[in-house]
Amino acid sequence: MPVQYEGVREEHEAVRTACGVFDVSHMGEIETSGPGAAELLQRLLSNDITKLALGGAQYSVLCREDGGVLDDLFTYRLDVDRFLTVTNASNHESDLAWFREHADGRDGVQVGDEIDSWAMLAVQGPIAREIVQAIADGPLPQRMECARGRLSGAEVLVCGTGYTGEEGVELLCRPDDAPALWDAVVRRGARPAGLGARDTLRMEVCFHLYGNDLMVERGPIEAGLGWCCKEDTGFIGSEAVAAVRAAGPAERLVAFEIDGAGIARQGNPVAGGGVVTSGTLSPCLGVGIGMAYVPAAHAAPGTRLDIDVRGKMRTAVVKQKPLYRKGS
Amino acid sequence: MAQASYPEDLLYHSEHDWARVEDDGAHAVLGITWYAQDSLGEVVFFDPPEVGLTLKKDEPYTEVESVKAVSDVIAPLSGEVVEVNSALGDNPAMINEDPYGEGWLVKISLADPAEREQLLDAAAYKASLSG
Numbered sequence: 347m348p349v350q351y352e353g354v355r356e357e358h359e360a361v362r363t364a365c366g367v368f369d370v371s372h373m374g375e376i377e378t379s380g381p382g383a384a385e386l387l388q389r390l391l392s393n394d395i396t397k398l399a400l401g402g403a404q405y406s407v408l409c410r411e412d413g414g415v416l417d418d419l420f421t422y423r424l425d426v427d428r429f430l431t432v433t434n435a436s437n438h439e440s441d442l443a444w445f446r447e448h449a450d451g452r453d454g455v456q457v458g459d460e461i462d463s464w465a466m467l468a469v470q471g472p473i474a475r476e477i478v479q480a481i482a483d484g485p486l487p488q489r490m491e492c493a494r495g496r497l498s499g500a501e502v503l504v505c506g507t508g509y510t511g512e513e514g515v516e517l518l519c520r521p522d523d524a525p526a527l528w529d530a531v532v533r534r535g536a537r538p539a540g541l542g543a544r545d546t547l548r549m550e551v552c553f554h555l556y557g558n559d560l561m562v563e564r565g566p567i568e569a570g571l572g573w574c575c576k577e578d579t580g581f582i583g584s585e586a587v588a589a590v591r592a593a594g595p596a597e598r599l600v601a602f603e604i605d606g607a608g609i610a611r612q613g614n615p616v617a618g619g620g621v622v623t624s625g626t627l628s629p630c631l632g633v634g635i636g637m638a639y640v641p642a643a644h645a646a647p648g649t650r651l652d653i654d655v656r657g658k659m660r661t662a663v664v665k666q667k668p669l670y671r672k673g674s
Numbered sequence: 675m676a677q678a679s680y681p682e683d684l685l686y687h688s689e690h691d692w693a694r695v696e697d698d699g700a701h702a703v704l705g706i707t708w709y710a711q712d713s714l715g716e717v718v719f720f721d722p723p724e725v726g727l728t729l730k731k732d733e734p735y736t737e738v739e740s741v742k743a744v745s746d747v748i749a750p751l752s753g754e755v756v757e758v759n760s761a762l763g764d765n766p767a768m769i770n771e772d773p774y775g776e777g778w779l780v781k782i783s784l785a786d787p788a789e790r791e792q793l794l795d796a797a798a799y800k801a802s803l804s805g
Binding site for chain 2: 349350353354355542546607608609611626627629634656658
């Protein structure tokens with residue numbers, strides 16, 4: 347996946363106003379199957395797998411015993427006893443080892459490495475569904491659902507998910523079928539979009555990027571992901587997560603806008619404690635935006651933060667998430 | 675500008691900067707090359723240095739930011755900043771659109787006019803890009 351095809355700003359605009367297509371085939375896939383699959387996933391994933399209906403999608407984090415975040419993941423329920431979990435490329439091998447380690451000794455559960463079985467295209471934007479519908483043999487799944495279908499003749503798992511804050515779908519298909527599928531959506535008006543726009547789009551809507559905003563040194567409560575943690579399921583790390591939730595985290599991941607000129611970037615320190623984990627210029631808002639871990643006392647919207655941007659102090663204001671809302 | 679160009683009347687530094695030495699031989703206008711702006715992508719922020727800042731040849735003196743990243747700008751010559759292109763504050767994309775004209779960055783008084791002998795001409799700079 348290139349950083350850009352024609353330009354980050356143009357690609358960003360295309361996704362906000364029409365449609366863009368991202369080749370996210372670098373993402374990994376783990377298939378967990380068998381009568382014991384749900385029980386294993388309930389132990390590994392922070393969300394409640396029993397609430398994941400057939401043909402549904404669910405977001406969760408993978409935690410260590412101490413609550414540190416190993417990855418953030420979407421899981422799709424393909425069948426009663428068959429689940430597909432999409433991993434971040436950089437964590438795929440370690441996630442897979444973690445799944446296998448915990449599957450070991452359990453009856454009736456298989457963990458399969460499916461990274462080479464799937465290519466993945468994210469078609470995103472206000473007219474994305476229309477474009478994909480035009481090549482589909484049936485209705486598209488709704489948001490947070492998934493369904494098998496034929497698109498331009500190819501077998502595709504169509505998922506009502508994305509990473510841009512726009513309408514759209516993610517298409518999982520056989521790698522051999524991906525180029526034709528890409529061409530089919532591009533022909534109908536989807537604009538090729540790269541990693542740069544993927545990053546600016548997700549930052550405007552405050553979606554986490556593992557390695558920036560999520561890391562093993564911090565837990566999901568600090569990251570604002572308590573909503574996908576159901577501690578009463580007893581997942582690995584649930585006790586640590588419950589303790590942080592009860593006591594209140596020492597720091598929180600906040601969204602901010604720079605007041606005035608300047609762009610904060612990952613790693614810039616925040617005066618009084620804290621660090622920027624993601625930062626860019628927002629193409630839609632026209633100002634520097636980002637996310638930072640700050641002491642919990644500085645996390646309320648409206649709080650002013652002084653960020654050291656390579657030696658120059660820039661003032662930022664903590665904002666409600668998401669920073670960008672449709673129609674704003 | 676969409677097409678690569680490297681004007682003959684400029685001197686070039688291998689770190690993708692240009693200098694236009696003025697007729698008085700004592701001042702130079704500095705900027706970044708077509709190659710540099712093309713690699714950066716759309717420039718979205720330029721915070722000009724202060725007038726009076728001392729530049730040392732081959733060392734970074736300011737930054738330009740694209741959506742993608744921050745990049746240091748290297749001084750092709752030593753000297754002191756006497757003027758900055760403050761128009762770039764409102765319109766940093768001029769660095770992309772007109773890198774050798776409206777997209778200039780600073781004007782300096784030269785500390786050592788003989789340093790220019792170490793810079794490349796357009797042909798040598800272009801050859802360095804294809805090498």
